[in-house]
Amino acid sequence: MPFDQALRFASIWLASTSFIGLTLGAGLPEWLAALTGAALIVALLRNGEGKFVERLGTFTPISATGWNLLVIVGFLGFWVDMLWVSGELLPAGLHFLMILMIIKLFNLKLRRDYLHLYAISLVAILASGSLTTDLWYLPIFLLYLLAGVWTLLLFQLTKHPEENRMPTMSATMRAQSRASVSRVTPQLFWLANGLALATFGLTLAIFFTIPRVSAGFYQKGLGENVRTSGFSETVNLGEIGPIKRDPTVVMRVELSDGSRYEAGRLYLRGVGFDQYDGKAWTNRLSYRRVVSEDATGTFVLRGSRSPAPPRLGETIRQNILLEPLDTPVLFAAPLIERVSGKFPSVQVDLTGSVYLPFPSSSRIEYSVLSRSNPVLPTDLSSEPSLYPESFTRHFLQIPAQSERIAGLAKEITHAQRSTYDKANAIQSFLTHNFRYSLDAPLAELDNPLEEFLFSRKTGYCEHYATAMVIMLRTIGIPARLVTGFLATEWNEYGNYYLVRQQDAHAWVEVHLPHSGWITMDPTPPSIEGGGSSSPAWHALGRMMDTIRLQWSRFFVQYSAADQLAVMRELKAESTSARNKALDSMSALFGPFIAMFSGIMEYAYKGTIQSLAEVLGPALIGLGVLLWLGIKRPWVKGMVSKKTTRDEQVIVQLYEKMVKHLAVKGISKPITTGPLEFVRIAQAKWSDANSAVASITELYCRARFGQIPPTREQLSLAEDHLRYLVALDKP
C-alpha cells in the first residue's frame, strides 16, 4: 500500500477509534452517531480503489467556502446546544467536536487538515476517558495507541521538502508524485507494530511511576449510580422482587485467605427492619451515630474497645469493592466490628446497619472485620425470656390482623421448648412446605402475608423472611427482618465473590437471650434462573469480570497510596534480595576470599616469593582481561565477517599480485604499506606500474576505505593481473 493511502487509512482508523470511544462513553445522540459513522465509512471508501471510489474521491458536494460556513454554523449550533438543548458545556462541546470531525473527514486534502483531525481525535479520546471507567476503554485505548503510532509514522514519512508546494501542484503532477512515493514494506509494517508495542510497554511503566500529585481538585462522578431497592428506611413487601432478575454487578467480595467461605452461605448484611404494618417494613431505629476513627484509620463499631474478654464466634475478614449504588449502606457479613476505607466518616444505627454520610458516586473499596454470634449452649435449652418494653416495642411488634398467623406459629412450635428450637421449627416449616417463585404478585393484595402462608404458598425471600419474623414475634421471640445480599457466585479466576443485583436477599435475625442476634434464613434455595446459559459462558463471564476488576484496581483506582505501597514492597524485597545476593556471593566467592586471606597472611609473614607465585598469574590474567576489554578483538572479527564478497575478491587479487611480484624479485616487506610498495614496484619494474597501481588502488579502497569495488572494476583488475603475469620482467 502506498504511503499516502496508508496515511489516509490510519488517520480514518484513528478518528474511528476515538469516535467509538466517545460514543460508548458519552452516549451521543443517535443522529449524530449515525452521521459521524456514515462520514467515516464514506472517508474509508474514498480511500479505496476502483472506478466508483475514484468518482467518489473526486466528488466534492460543497466548496471550501461552504465547509467554512458549515464550521461557523456548527459553532453557532454549539451555543444553542449549550444554552437550550443540552444545557451543559460538556455534551454540547462533544457534539460540536463530532461535527468538526465530520467536516474534516470530507476535507482531508492538506497536511494541516490531517493535523486538525488528529487534534480532534485526541480531544475525543480524552473526553471519552473522562466519561467512563469501564473495561472497554482499554481495547479502545490500545487501538488508539496503535493507530496513533502508525499515523505519526506515516505522517512523518510522507513529509516532503516540497510539501508546501503540494496544494499548488496540478492533479497530474500530484498523481505522478503519488506514484513515485514509497510503499509500506513488510519491514516497515513490523517496525511500526514493534514501535507501538514498545510505546505501550513504556506507557505502562510511565503510568505506574508518574507521581500522583493528588486525588484531584475537581472530580466528577461517572455516570449514574446503580439503582437498587430494599435498603431505604421503608421497604414495601415485594420491592426486592424486580431487582432479583437484574444481573448488574453491585460488589465484589474477597475474603482474607483468598478462598471461599467454608461455613456456608455468605450473607452480606445491609439494613435491619423492626416495624411491619402488614404491607411494608420500616426501620424505626434509624437514628445514626457517627463512629469515631482510630489512629490507623479504622472505624471500630463494637467489640475490642471494651476491656471485656474476647467474644466468641467466627471472624470474617473481607475486602469489598462496592459499585456506586444509590444507597449509602455499607454491606458486610454480620455483624460488623471494624471498617476501614477512604471514608470521611461512618455512621451506625441501632439495628447495627452501617452507612456512609451519603451515597458514593464512584466505586469504593473497604475492608471489614465481622464476627457472627454463635448459638451458646445455654440458649439451646432456655425458654423465651422477658425483655424490656423498649426492646419488645420494636422487635415483638406485629400487625393488627395476625391471629391466624399466630395460630399457625403456635401449632408449629407447640412441641418445642427452647427459643432456638421454636425458631428452627418455623424455619424448617417454611423451607419445606413452600415453593420459591419470583412470580408472586402479592404486593397488591390487602394482606399479602396471609395470602402467602395460607393460599398461594409461593413467594420469594421477602415473603419467607417476613412470615418467619411475624410468626416468631407472635410466639414472643424477638426477631427482625434484614435485607442485603447473599453471595453465591464464586469467581475462581479472581478468587472473590461476585455479587449481583439478583443476589439481593432478605433473611431473619432472631434474638436469643444469651447469644444475641443470630442469622436464620427460611428461604429455600432458588431453582429459578441461571439454567439457560452454558457453564462455559458463565466461566467466560467470570473471567471477564476478573479482568474488569484488575482494570479497575490497577488502572482506574491506582493512586498515590498504591505507589507508596509498591515502593515499600520493592524496598522490602530489595533488602531481602540484597541479603540473598550477599549470601550467594559469599558462597560463590568463599574460596577466593579464603585464598585472598591466605595471600594476605603470606604477605604478612614476608614470604614475598610465594606472594609473587600467587599474584603473578592473577595479575597476568587481569591484564589479559583488561586488554580484551579495551581492544575487543572479537569486534574486529565481526567486522571482517561483514566484508562483502567483492571486497574479498579484490583482497585475493592483491595477494596474488604481491606473490607474483615476489616471484619476480620485488618482495613486499611487512613494514611497507601498499602505496609505498607501488612506488618500489614502479622503480624496479616500470612496465608493471599501471597494473600494480590499479590493483593497489582498488585494494586500498576496499580494505581501508570500506568502498567495495564494482563488478567492472573487479573485471578490470583481473585483466591487469593477467597482463602482469604475462609481462616479462626485463
Added chain:
Amino acid sequence: MPLQYHSLAQRLFHHRSTRITSEGVQFLLFTLAIGIAAINTGNNLFYLLLAMMLSLILISGIVAEHCLRRLEFHRHLPDHLIVNEPTTATLVVKNRKSQFPSFSLKLFDLSDGRELDRGLEIRELLPGASRLVSYPLVATRRGRLQLDGICVGTEFPFGLFMKQTFYPIEETVIVFPEIKPIDERLLQGLLTSGPEQSVHRRGSGNDLYNLRLYQAGDDSRKIHWPTTARTSQLTVRETEAEDQRRAIVYLPTVAPVSHDALFEQAVSLTASIIQHLAQHGYILQLVVGSSRSSFGQGDHHLFELLRMLALCERRSPHAEPVVSGKPPGDPMEVEGGTMIVVQSWLGPADIEPEHPTILIDEAVIAGVSHAV
C-alpha cells in the same frame, strides 16, 4: 578506564542537537494540557493518555538516535572547482548497523560552521546497505573551500523532533577564479602581438617527435603499431607541437581596499586569459605579485597557474607601495614572450576605474574586460 569513558560520553552527547518541529510543538502543548487535566482531576485514564504521549516522546528520541548511529559517509569531490561553475559532488552513505534501518535522513554539508542544505534526503537505508547521492556544488568565492563534514538529521519516527548529528569528514578543495569568455579586442591584441618562437617540443601536431613505451593513461589511438609489432612491446608515437608561443602574464597584487572588487575582476580576467592562451598552445608563465611560476604548458601547468590565482591575495599599498607594469625579478627572465599585465590599480591617482587595465607588451588595451 577514562579513555573509554570519554569516548562513550563523546559518542553519546557530542555533536548531537535536537530541534522541535512545528508538529512537535503542538504535540508538546497537547501533552502539557493533558498533564494539567490529569493533575487537576486525578483521573487515571488521563494519566494513561499522558503516559502514552510521554512514551511517544521518549520512543521518538531513542529511535532517532538509532537512526543516526553507525552511519558512514564518503564524499567524492573533484580536484578543483571553478567559481560559479556547478560541479557534481557525490556522497556515499552506508548504514553499518546490522539490524536497524535508518529512515528519513536529511544530509547537510557543514562548511565554516554553517549548514548548507543541498536538498539531500534518504527515505530508507536498510541495514548494511549504502546509497550514493549526488548534488551540484557551486563555489561563489575563489580560494580554499573548506568542508568540515556532514550533518545528518532525522525526524523519524514521529516527526516531532529533528535530531541531528555531525560526522566529521574534513576536506579542502581549491576554487579557481571564475573563467569567462574574453573581449574580442583583447583577443585581437593577443593574436597580433609578440614574437612567435618555435621550439621543438611535444604537442599536438603531425610530425613525429619521439617513440616511447606505452604507459598507463596513454591514448590508445597513439599506439604505433608497426614498432609494437616489431619489438613486441606496446609503443606510442609522440608528435611535435606545431604552433608554439610564449607569454608571461603578470598580475600585480597591490591594490587598496576600495579596489577589492576590481582586484577580483582582475584575477578572474587573468584566469580567463591564461585559460585562453593555454588552449591555444602557449607556453605560459604567471607572475602573481612576487610569486613566479616556471614556463610550462599542458593541463597540469594550467592548473598550477590557476591554483596560484586561486590563492593569491590582494595586498595593501601601505605594505608594498611599488606598483609597476613590469613583473619583479630578473628582466632576462621575461624576455622571449608576450608580456601581458593585468592591473587592478595604477597608483594613488587611479580612482576606481570600471575595468582592470590590460597592457600587452606595454601597450594599453583600454576598456576591455570579459565579453559577458
